Amino acid sequence: MNPTSTQRLLSWLLTRHPATFGRLFEFFVVFWSACLCTYLPVTQLTERVYDTPQNETIATILHPFRGSLLSNPMVEIGLVLGVWVCAALWLCQRLLPFSSWLTALLFTLAWAVRLENMGKTIHVSHLSALLLWVLAWWRQETLKEFREACSQGQSWSGLFYPEWVFQSCLTIAALFYGWAGWSKLASSGLDWANGISMQLWTKLWGNPDFFATNWVLESRPFTIFLQALSLALEVFAPLAILPFFRTWIGIGLIGMHIGIVTIFGWGFHGNMIFVALLMLPFRQWLEEGRLDWRMFWNPSPNKIPSPKA
Amino acid sequence: MDVYCKSPPGSLRELILPIAVIGLTFGLPLTGVVDCYPFTGAPMFNEEPLVYCEYSAKDGLGNEIPLELLRLQRIDNGNPPGHGHGRKPRKSIDRLGKIPSVDEVEEAVWGGLIENRMAQKVHGSVTIEVQVIGDVDGNRIGILPEKSRKQTVWIQ
Numbered sequence: 001m002n003p004t005s006t007q008r009l010l011s012w013l014l015t016r017h018p019a020t021f022g023r024l025f026e027f028f029v030v031f032w033s034a035c036l037c038t039y040l041p042v043t044q045l046t047e048r049v050y051d052t053p054q055n056e057t058i059a060t061i062l063h064p065f066r067g068s069l070l071s072n073p074m075v076e077i078g079l080v081l082g083v084w085v086c087a088a089l090w091l092c093q094r095l096l097p098f099s100s101w102l103t104a105l106l107f108t109l110a111w112a113v114r115l116e117n118m119g120k121t122i123h124v125s126h127l128s129a130l131l132l133w134v135l136a137w138w139r140q141e142t143l144k145e146f147r148e149a150c151s152q153g154q155s156w157s158g159l160f161y162p163e164w165v166f167q168s169c170l171t172i173a174a175l176f177y178g179w180a181g182w183s184k185l186a187s188s189g190l191d192w193a194n195g196i197s198m199q200l201w202t203k204l205w206g207n208p209d210f211f212a213t214n215w216v217l218e219s220r221p222f223t224i225f226l227q228a229l230s231l232a233l234e235v236f237a238p239l240a241i242l243p244f245f246r247t248w249i250g251i252g253l254i255g256m257h258i259g260i261v262t263i264f265g266w267g268f269h270g271n272m273i274f275v276a277l278l279m280l281p282f283r284q285w286l287e288e289g290r291l292d293w294r295m296f297w298n299p300s301p302n303k304i305p306s307p308k309a
Numbered sequence: 310m311d312v313y314c315k316s317p318p319g320s321l322r323e324l325i326l327p328i329a330v331i332g333l334t335f336g337l338p339l340t341g342v343v344d345c346y347p348f349t350g351a352p353m354f355n356e357e358p359l360v361y362c363e364y365s366a367k368d369g370l371g372n373e374i375p376l377e378l379l380r381l382q383r384i385d386n387g388n389p390p391g392h393g394h395g396r397k398p399r400k401s402i403d404r405l406g407k408i409p410s411v412d413e414v415e416e417a418v419w420g421g422l423i424e425n426r427m428a429q430k431v432h433g434s435v436t437i438e439v440q441v442i443g444d445v446d447g448n449r450i451g452i453l454p455e456k457s458r459k460q461t462v463w464i465q
Contacts, residue, residue, distance in 0.1 A: 014319045052397045059395045060346035066395060112346050120386050121344060121393030129347035130330055137326040141319060162319055168327035175334045180351035183338075187355040187389075196443070197357045199450045200405065201387060203442065204361065220448045 013164040016142075021283040022161035025169070026135050027091065028277060032270035033107050033128045034087040037080045039267065040114055044073055049119040059121070060112035070116050079110035090139075097143055100136035107132055124267040127274060130172050138165045167241070170278045173271075174240045177253060181234025193231050195224035206263045213263050230256050240279050250279025344393030354387045358406030360443035360453070361385075366418075369432030369464075379421040379435065381414075400424075408441055411460055418462045428464055435462045 054066060062070060069075060083106045089099035111125040138161075139146075146159050184192045199217055206213040216223050233252040239245040257272035276282070285291035338350030364381040366374040376382040377399070384390075384398045385405045402409045402417045409417070418435055422428045441456040 010321065010324075014321075014323065016319070049396050049399065052399055055391065055395055055397050057391055058342055058345050059393050060344075063345070063395075070395075108347055115346050115393060116395030118394045119396050119398030120384065120390070121388050122386070123349060123351060123353050123388070123393075126347050126349045126351075130334060133330055133347075134327055137323075141323045162323060164324055164327055168331060171331050172334055175331070176349075176351060179334075179338055179349065180353065180355075183343075183350050183352045184355040187352070188357040192355070192357050194357055194359070196359050196450065197354075200358055200361055200442065201354065203450060204383075205387075218449060 013162070013167060015163045016160035017163065017287060019159040019161040020286040021277075022138070022165060023159065024282070024286065025274075025277050026138075028270075028273050029128060029131045029135055030087050030090050030103060032273065033103070033125075033132055034084055036125055036128060036267065036270060037083045037107065037110055039124075040076055040080050040110060044076065048073065048114070048117045050117070052119055060115050062109070062112045062116055066116060070113050076110060076113045076117075079106050079113060082106040083110055096146070097136065097140040100132075100139045104129070104132035104136040122267075124271075127173060127176050127271050130176075131169055131274065134165060134168045134172065138162070166278070166283060169274075170246075171238075171241055173274055173278055174238045174249075176271075177234045177237035177275075181231055181237065184231055185235060190231075193224055193227035195220045195227060198223045198227050202263060207265060210263055212259065216263065226259070246279050247281060250275055253279070343389075346393065349393065352389050352392060356389060356406060360408060360441050360456070361405045362403070362408060363440040363442060364403075365438045365440075367436050368430075369434045372432075374427075374431065374435065377421075378425045378427055379437075380417040380424075381421070381437070408456060409439075411458075414439065414460060415462050422464070431464055433464055435464065436460070437462065 050071065083103060086099045086103040086106060089095050090103050107125075108129045111129065115121060142160050142162070149159065199220070202213055202216045202223075206216065216226070229252070233249060233256060236245075237249055237253065240249040253275045254272055257268055257275065260266055260268055261272065282291070333348050337345060337348045342348075343350045343352050364376055366376060366379050366381065368374055380400045380402060382399070382401050383403050384401045385403055387405075390398065390404075400417075400420065402413055414437055418437065422431065422435070436459060438459050439457060441453045442450055443453045443456070445451040445453065
């Protein structure tokens with residue numbers, strides 16, 4: 001990459017846009033993260049294990065601090081309460097940037113404490129945690145401009161959305177799914193899509209009353225097709241950073257998530273919304289004024305400023 | 310994208326955290342660390358099991374015994390064990406893709422009975438039914454009679 005193209009890339013990443021999409025995405029990430037934390041107190045008695053030895057391998061960033069304090073259930077509950085308070089403050093635009101940093105930190109710690117005290121793992125909160133950190137950094141870096149606009153009574157029109165925020169969130173989501181595909185290839189190769197394994201998982205954990213569950217259990221060719229499609233989508237998910245592939249990969253991953261959520265009921269609803277917002281053209285529609293999410297509670301067209309005003 | 314912008318562009322400092330997060334998301338799994346929350350190599354369902362076992366257990370009088378007491382309970386949730394959790398799971402021989410031998414089942418049952426002080430309460434024996442679920446006809450899965458079995462562990 002020659003210096004000119006590097007400069008152009010950096011200049012593009014640092015370009016600021018109106019935060020129409022950024023506000024919407026921020027709302028969903030913060031709101032979903034707060035919702036996801038309700039899982040922790042609800043499952044505290046069923047998911048945590050107290051009486052087994054510690055695992056030897058690294059599980060979380062809290063690995064060096066494993067010990068009695070982390071196994072105290074009140075620590076987890078305190079962290080969850082902290083997430084709820086800080087997320088509410090963040091969504092109300094209060095105490096920034098502390099509320100955003102604390103939401104990211106407490107959310108990460110709450111789930112790290114849980115995983116440190118589990119005998120198995122789940123992957124529903126990883127993407128949310130990483131996105132929270134990027135969004136907290138965004139609010140930190142644009143705080144001065146936002147405060148100036150607030151002091152002039154133009155809080156929202158003074159919040160800007162640097163290109164790097166969108167590109168970072170998109171890349172992180174794309175890599176998360178990319179790793180899901182690459183780890184399947186590394187562990188099982190192309191044989192992963194044999195159809196039998198998916199039928200076994202569906203028999204074990206699928207919703208028996210859902211019609212698609214029976215389709216999976218009754219047809220091996222259909223199951224092989226679904227597995228092969230999922231593998232291809234995940235392996236090539238990082239191509240979503242290129243606009244040409246983004247929408248198609250987004251549609252595919254959303255379809256995969258609809259299948260996972262409806263058949264298995266696992267808590268990837270938030271990830272599905274993040275993929276939809278990042279990979280479908282919502283940002284373009286919002287920034288070009290073709291879609292205005294404020295119309296849902298402020299339908300008067302006179303009150304919606306044009307993006308070029 | 311032609312959009313309105315009145316703010317001056319930011320500084321390179323803004324890219325520090327995104328580059329660090331993206332670098333760790335991509336790079337950490339390459340070092341062999343499969344899971345270090347919040348970073349992950351996303352190993353969920355990366356295996357390709359072809360069978361799994363369903364267990365049921367009864368004592369000498371025909372009463373059902375909870376599988377947790379015999380180390381036969383389900384602990385596999387599709388994530389490869391050993392990664393991403395700070396504690397070991399409760400002991401069990403459950404593992405998707407594996408059919409335990411007669412000796413392995415007997416060892417698990419004895420281990421569970423001793424650990425839970427149940428040996429005197431099972432009325433002389435524990436009968437384990439191991440149903441193996443796998444491919445039955447190239448199109449569906451079901452119980453494989455030729456691989457399923459019943460075995461009795463005598464308690465003296």
